Amino acid sequence: MRNMDIDQVYANIGVLNPRKKDGVGQQSVHPYRVTTVFLGLLCVLLLTGINGIFLYQRNQLNNLTKVRDQLQTSYNNLTKERDQLQTNYNTLVKKKDQLLSETGMLNKIKGRHCPKGWIQFQSSCYYNTTLKKTWEDSRQDCIDRGADLVIINSREEQSFINQLSKLDKHIWIGLTDSDTEGTWIWVDGSPLTTKFWEKQPNNNHDKDCVEFIHKSYDPGVWKDRKCQRPNSWICEI
Structure with a gap:
């Protein structure tokens, strides 16, 4: 009876503590966990790479922006220099034309010999009659003398004519609107630019011709008159 009890105890112990087989009962590692870890590492690497690319591209963009700004500044400076050079060029061209004009006038004056009885002023000769x-x-x-009625192109010439008209204070000049009323044209066909009207012209009663009126003060004035009015005149060549 005693032996049976002991056997029973051992039997119970065997049930309670069975022998573990090799590899059985140990916690196994599931494949999806390995995949998850791998994917996690891959995501970290991708994020790191993307962040690096982003930083690189941002630096490149900043560098390109700086280069663009520098180019824009250089372009603006070159534009200003070009405009300044164009202004200087235009000024030089005007000075050149002015010098050529003055040189031509001086050459005319130097080579000009006015006919007897004519008076020289600048590059022209004038004939005054009473x-x-x-x-x-x-x-x-005037045409018969190889000239025409005087054309006044400057204040200096106006002052000169004022001096010539001391004896006869009313002088015909070569200005008329007989072709088109209100459009004053010099006898050489050039339009009127320099003007010395005295509250004129009023164009009343077919006043299509212009007389120069001498004044004791410079430089004299103009008035429109009827062309049939008798006046003295000045010719110019």
């Missing part, structure tokens, strides 16, 4: 004729007849007299 006779009195209509505007048309006065002009014809």
Whole structure:
């Protein structure tokens, strides 16, 4: 009976503590965990790479922006220099043209010999008469002399004519609007630019011709008159 009890105890112990087989009962590692770890590491590497690329591209963009700004500044500076050079060039061209004009005038004056009885002023010669004729007849007299009625292009010339007209204070000049009313044209066909009107012209009663009126003060004035009015005149060549 005692032996049976002991056997029973051992039997119970065997049930309670069975022998473990090799590899059985140990916690196994599941494949999906390995995959998860691998994917996690891959994501970290990808994020690190993307971040590196982003930083690189941002630096490149910043560098390109700086280069663009520098190029824009250089372009603006070159544009200013070009504009300044163009201004200087235009100024030099004007000075050159002015010098050529003055040189031509000086050459004319140097080589000019006015006919007897004519008075020289700058590059022109002037003939003053005390006779009195209509505007048309006065002009014809100038044409017969190889000239035409005087054309006044500057204040200096206006002052000179004022000096010539001391004896006869009313002088015909080569200005008329007989072709088109209100459009004043010099006898050489050039338009009127320099003006010395005295509250004129009023164009009343077919006043299509212009007389120069001498004044004791510089430089004299103009008035429109009827062309049939008798006046003295000045010719110019």
